[in-house]
Amino acid sequence: MQEQILLKLDSIEKRLVEQNLLQKEIFTFAEACLYLDLSSSHLYKLTSSNTIPCYCPQGKKLYFRRPELDLWLTRTRSASVAEVEQKAADYISNKGRRTKR
Secondary structure, three states: OHHHHHHHHHHHHHHHHHHHHHHOOEEEHHHHHHHHOOOHHHHHHHHHOOOOOOEOOOOOOOEEEHHHHHHHHOOOOOOOHHHHHHHHHHHHHHOOOOOOO
């Protein structure tokens, strides 16, 4: 019984941390790891290769803006099967027609 209570408390604590993250605009390195669900070594690799936007105001600690992380996460969207099929149908229907320029 006591173990179940501890598991529930752990779950509640995890959700509170997640809710706190969603309210913040600027993340520390550890918070960015949690938000992106990345290991610290992988996030360091992304920052050192300038793949992900970050800020280093005093040359030591890294900070991240949540909106920029959201944009980075959604930068490479894959089209759904329906979208690809629609694009193909549009191409076929317009194949013989010249477009006005």
